[in-house]
Amino acid sequence: MMADCAPEEIAVIGNIDHTSAELKNNIRNSMVEMEKGLLRKMEISVAEAEKRSGKNAVNMLETYTVYLIETRPVDAVTEDMTPAPDLLWRRYSEFELLRNYLLVTYPFVVVAPLPEKRAEIAWHKLSADNMDPDFVERRRVGLENFLLRVACHPVLCNDKIFYLFLTEEKGWKEMVYDTGFQAKADSWLKATNAAFRVKNPDKRFTELKHYSDELQAVLSQLLRVRARVADRLYGVYKVHGNYGRVFSEWSAIEKEMGDGLQSAGHHVDVYAASVDDILEEEENYADQLKEYLFYTDALRAVCRKHELTQFELETAAQDLASKKQQKEELVTGTVRTFSFKGMASKLFGQETAEQREAKIQVLEQQIDEGEEAVKEKNKESEDFVKTAWVDVERFKEQKDRDLKEALISYAIMQISMCKKGIQVWTNAKECFNKM
């Protein structure tokens, strides 16, 4: 929970009594409670998921999942009535389209990630099947989270396309393409894939890039190991279930010992069964970590954009410098650097004064243009650095808050698990004592 919403529940250690539903998305709850951005005006939720079948682009029948987005104006909810929400259905690919649009249109924003397309980091019990109901449910939660993040964002919440995503089911796709973002997306893609070296990147962005690489590595490892830990924990608990059976059989051949054994066996069965709930809750923690793992891509994208603008600036500046130098050489008649023109003039004789004058004219114009370009690029770069860094700072604060929240929930889960363990073994011990 946020610092200003019910920290007492957590602080009183002896009384940690969160229900699993509360814990399930404490970060989502805090976003809603904060009522920032669009959330001040409307409630947003991804209420349901449904399977659909239809013909796809190549006329083949496919099954896919659609998600129900419910919106309702905040002030529509009065004491007397709660009007029905507006509804529309979206599939995952439409969420992806929205996100790509936002990435391209607001390159200085660390855009929230979407939940996994496919279940990749899962422990054995979870199915990697996209149609698995547990997976679909967790994805539904993840999509809602994404929408809330965007709705909360000081810049993104004002975007028209985002608003239409929530309100206009038909024709939304066409509207997105009408913005012409696709062209920008293509050139952006080309630029990011090209290799280029930036001479003077802003140090903060270089550090940020390192940080996102480190965070990605450590969160990947953490999620992998956690999944293995969950696997093993499952094994430990489930094997205890065998005691229940043998105690029951054994109690049948005993006289005085029988009752104690039988009832103890029941408690050990309860213990063995409890692991299912425990691990289901832990999946929420894993999902919260995953969100930040995926966030590192967005961080890297912002750094990359900075590098690109910086590179364009440096290229423009370099061009300008070389034009100026060329002009100087022509004016003073000295050739400082090797050039084919220089060689040619040496071999074929000097140019005429008019030829040289013409060249100088051209160069002077190019220099003027170049200086404009450099000014422009400089402003672009500066603006980008400014706006991007504001969003990076916002992101950092959000990350620290959310991850602390996630760790608290995790600790609370562990505490609850320990208490249950103590309880069940104490019960079993009482039964054993009666043997």
Added chain:
Amino acid sequence: MSASTPKALASSGQKPIQEMCHPLGLEEAAGVLTPSPDVGNTRNSIGEKDLSLPNGTPVETSSPASSSSLLNRLQLDDDLDGETRDLFVTVDDPRKHVSTMETYITYRVATKTTRVEFDLPEYSVRRRYQDFDWLRTRLEDSQPTHLIPPLPEKFVMKGVVDRFSEEFVETRRKALDKFLKRVADHPVLSFNEHLNAFLSAKDLNKRQGLALLTKMGESVKYVTGGYKLRARPMEFAAMGEYLDMFTPKLGTIDRIAQRIIKEQSEYLVELREYGPVYSTWAVSEAELEEPLEGVASCIANCSSALDELTEDMSEDFLPVLREYVLYVESMKSVLKKRDSVQAEYEAKLEASASRKEEGTTTAVPTDVEKCQDKVECFNADLKADWDRWQNNKRQDFRQLLTGMADHNIHYYEKCLTAWESVIPLLQDQQSQETRSDIEKD
């Protein structure tokens, strides 16, 4: 002498000793699980009241190890119905002996007693496993109608188990201690000459055993095979059936316990990799550094607790189960012996009956009568031992299983403490101030 246990062999008519507290219970309650003689001091707080032996002599606290178990026996003796104890034994203080020929371990066997059969009230001798084995064999030979408690396994695979490791020696010591206590508690076995020699002789001359045959009269040699049993009395048949059903349960429980230990060990391996990842993460962070380090050290604490749990279960739980398998084997062989004694009697009876018919004799021959006596004695001894065994079994398993529950409870308590200590690290200064405000209300 206030001791009410008879010297002679318990024959039919004697009431079996029912509610005698099992020595195992005392051992565990005393917490005397280490070989060091200092251990007894931890329990001295219990012995605040004025304790004395049944005949009025005060309890000496000079030899700590045996006196601690002494104190605890007296403690638990409160619920006995008048039954008193006058023979207390302990096995402790394992020591390694290295000679040119071999290396072996000896244990101190300490005895405190008021019985007249012993010259002194206290003894302290050193014995090795071989000596215990000798004692057991002598007991089996001289008291064939009784159930002799089992010894821990004699042979250990040299490559697989380290015979001189602390764990192995300690496990063995506990089992030897249990063995000796069970013998010392037995109303008949405890009066055996060989036990006396074992407890008191400076040097155990094992060849002595052959000369010290039982005073019971004729040597009891049993014919194995040759005679077929006609009708096993119901109660002994029931015993056999029970053992046949009980043995597989023991096996299953052993397998489950081993499997759990294995799963826990694998869980531990993963935990030991899991914790440090939080530390690695902490390095990249600023505000989250402290909380993440907190989580890492918390997981490390849980790992240690799990390690302890697994170790405790290996050391305390599995050996006792295995011992019961051996115990069941002993009981089965005594039942078989009883069967063959009865078979012999039946055969002789039948032979004499047919001779009677032929008219060659009129009286029942004395050897048939003797056989009948043998059968009746055996049946009575066995029944008494069976009841004792059932009772001890009940107490042993109660203790074993409550011990298992306790180990798990302690494990979860340790983990709980570790995780609770992480919570304050995860909260802002701000909300901590809020908390202290709330707690003031």
